[in-house]
Amino acid sequence: MPPDRRVQRIVRVRTGCWSCRRRKKKCDETRPICGGCQRNHLSCQWPDVSRRDSEQDELPRVAATEERRPSVLESIEPFGEPSLAGSPLSQRAPSVVSNPHSEIGDPLEELMQETRTRRVSTATPMTSTSDALIASISTADVLPRSLSMLPGYDAESYQLLSHYLATTADCMANGSTPVNPFLVQIVPLAFSSDLLLQLVITQSAAHRAFRSRDDSDTIAHSHYSKALLHFRRGVTDFIDGKETSPLMLLVGALLMCFTETAKGDMNGTIFDHLSAANSLLVKLLAQSDTAVPRDLKDFVIEYYTYTATVSMISIDARFSGQLFLNLDLEERSRELLRTHYVGNLCGCWLELLLLIPCIFDLGRQWIMDDTQAVVPTADDLAMFASIQAQVLRWSPYPNVPTDVHLAGLIFQQAILIYLYTSLGGFRYTADGMFRGLVDNAVTEAMSYLNDLSPSARINSGLCWPIALVGSCLVNVDQQERLRRRLNAMIEKFGLGNMHRTLLLLEAMWQLPISEAGPWNICRAMQQNQIWISFA
Structure with missing residues (x-):
């Protein structure tokens, strides 16, 4: 996706490795591999001192040729089919990664523009319920990411995101209020979490597959398989203490519940997700009310x-x-x-x-x-x-x-x-x-x-x-x-x-x-x- 020309150019630090500069992260400048690259399994490349003067021209080239950061799914060792009780996946297809900058539908473009302007101060008087909800999200250390910063998602994923914004989110909510929380609450969280983004895409894929009456939709099966792997990885990290906040996992478990609703599961899989959500919600409510x-x-x-x-x-x-x-x-x-x-x-x-x-x-x-x-x-x-x-x-x-x-x-x-x-x-x-x-x-x-x-x-x-x-x-x-x-x-x-x-x-x-x-x-x-x- 081309950069939005309305956004001011970010001044980057002129020291550190190319990976940290491209990711807009502070580099500890440890050579030959800095701490950030080692922690995130990135290729750590350093600028040539003799060519310091031309680094602004060099940075885009190195960034373009740098080894792509592996997604969460790719960092998981293959261990066979997911074995969650009552979750049959009769057909699965590997995810093909194509150009992640493919053009997408208008709903997604509108959302991206909205997320760029969503950082609203809570001290500013709100004129509507929707503004109040958006303001509450912006104060929660949740900064939506632009799609251009999401490696590992193919053109089909962007189409599914567009389908979610235009159709699935409306079908999930019953319209009791003018503000749809499946858009205002869930989408900003999805842009800050690989797990939730994958689950939103999965829910959209399941909904689209049922609407077309295609039980053998390989794309829906593939994303469902990815979602289970992502969720299992998140649960493992939470149990191991690598992730202290249960919020993302809780929302993920609830999204999985409604994914089963969309796909019409008949094997009781939703009750597994509901049990997981119960424990996570109890932990979340035990935290300070200011945490969320x-x-x-x-x-x-x-x-x-x-x-x-x-x-x-x-x-x-x-x-x-x-x-x-x-x-x-x-x-x-x-x-x-x-x-x-x-x-x-x-x-x-x-x-x-x-x-x-x-x-x-x-x-x-x-x-x-x-x-x-x-x-x-x-x-x-x-x-x-x-x-x-x-x-x-x-x-x-x-x-x-x-x-x-x-x-x-x-x-x-x-x-x-x-x-x-x-x-x-x-x-x-x-x-x-x-x-x-x-x-x-x-x-x-x-x-x-x-x-x-x-x-x-x-x-x-x-x-x-x-x-x-x-x-x-x-x-x-x-x-x-x-x-x-x-x-x-x-x-x-x-x-x-x-x-x-x-x-x-x-x-x-x-x-x-x-x-x-x-x-x-x-x-x-x-x-x-x-x-x-x-x-």
């Missing part, structure tokens, strides 16, 4: 809370009591509620999401009770009533857009369905417990879905409530309406988990009524080998 900008920390908490809570329905409560959200993380999320937080993942219904672990625990205790009494105990009913009161008392914030308001009401009915079927499972019989309440919640949810266009951006986060409502549908006409809606969403957004949600519901609609309902979703997954997350 507030807006970025809030988004990371929302990102994890949303992914963790909507993934719990995939866990079979009969065999596991695993909760991805411990009390400390839950309290951090509740701190967001006190500010009336509206996010691009949880919308305005974060309070409802935080009730999912409570309902899961209530249903698990009932299922695991050996006595299996016909009537729940007094403690069960007290907990049930408390949760029901909180759900019914909830209402969307009055200042949110109409689509966000409708989506919140859909989540509210889905949560009620989950609660009403938690005691005694789903008893769809004449005298079944809570049958009338479940039927009413399903009818209400379907009505709200009819009022919401399937092409609205808010649909990108509705797989979870759609799965819960769909698992209770016995009417063929209602099933067909939901089927058409999911197909329209798949066509619009091209997210793999929407297609997998439809596959799962198609399988559940073939089961007897006694095996319907949200508490049988995990069992249907097991029977059909469809292990997905609804994030």
Whole structure:
């Protein structure tokens, strides 16, 4: 990429090796190999003293012919295929490094110009939420790098970055706010981290491959393989103490979660990434609040809370009591509620999401009770009533857009369905417990879905409530309406988990009524080998 002529020329130090000068790093001038080159495995070349006067002409030539700095991936010894549980990579192709300065699309050019001017003082009054987010990023020792400083990425990688900026980032966020954190928060971090940059490219490749319905996309497989290697390398460095901040790894684990969402993974790989993100988030929150900008920390908490809570329905409560959200993380999320937080993942219904672990625990205790009494105990009913009161008392914030308001009401009915079927499972019989309440919640949810266009951006986060409502549908006409809606969403957004949600519901609609309902979703997954997350 040609240098931006609007940027002032940087005056470089006239001593030191060529590598340090080109990298704009201070050289300790240790010969024959300086400390910086030795540490970064670079070719250390020194200027000829007799030709000192012509060094400005010589520097570009030496820099152009200098041995290319190996990328993170190339510094890893080959050790065979990645063996992360549940992560099949049937086809892999080596990455071909071509000209890293190839011309790219307009979205990427706009981003590069934006990152050049993003160093805004926090003392300057902000005129918008977007400016405030950008200012918070610029104070965090995170300086985005220009693409011309990223060796080892081919022209295809730049096209994938452009696809991420123009399409993938919009599909990941539900549009609840005018500021898209997948652009404002994630992209600047990616330009400061080889790991995150590779993960962003991988997510874009997975999304593009699914949109084109190309399961054998060698480029997507290749980048996915690279991402696993990068992430494994980062985890190893963190465990060995070479990297002290868990922020980049945490964001990386969350990006891997949504990569599985984009590609429509059916092997439960997302739960491995979610477990890693849990430990990393705990470590991050233990650090000083000043270590990470507030807006970025809030988004990371929302990102994890949303992914963790909507993934719990995939866990079979009969065999596991695993909760991805411990009390400390839950309290951090509740701190967001006190500010009336509206996010691009949880919308305005974060309070409802935080009730999912409570309902899961209530249903698990009932299922695991050996006595299996016909009537729940007094403690069960007290907990049930408390949760029901909180759900019914909830209402969307009055200042949110109409689509966000409708989506919140859909989540509210889905949560009620989950609660009403938690005691005694789903008893769809004449005298079944809570049958009338479940039927009413399903009818209400379907009505709200009819009022919401399937092409609205808010649909990108509705797989979870759609799965819960769909698992209770016995009417063929209602099933067909939901089927058409999911197909329209798949066509619009091209997210793999929407297609997998439809596959799962198609399988559940073939089961007897006694095996319907949200508490049988995990069992249907097991029977059909469809292990997905609804994030």
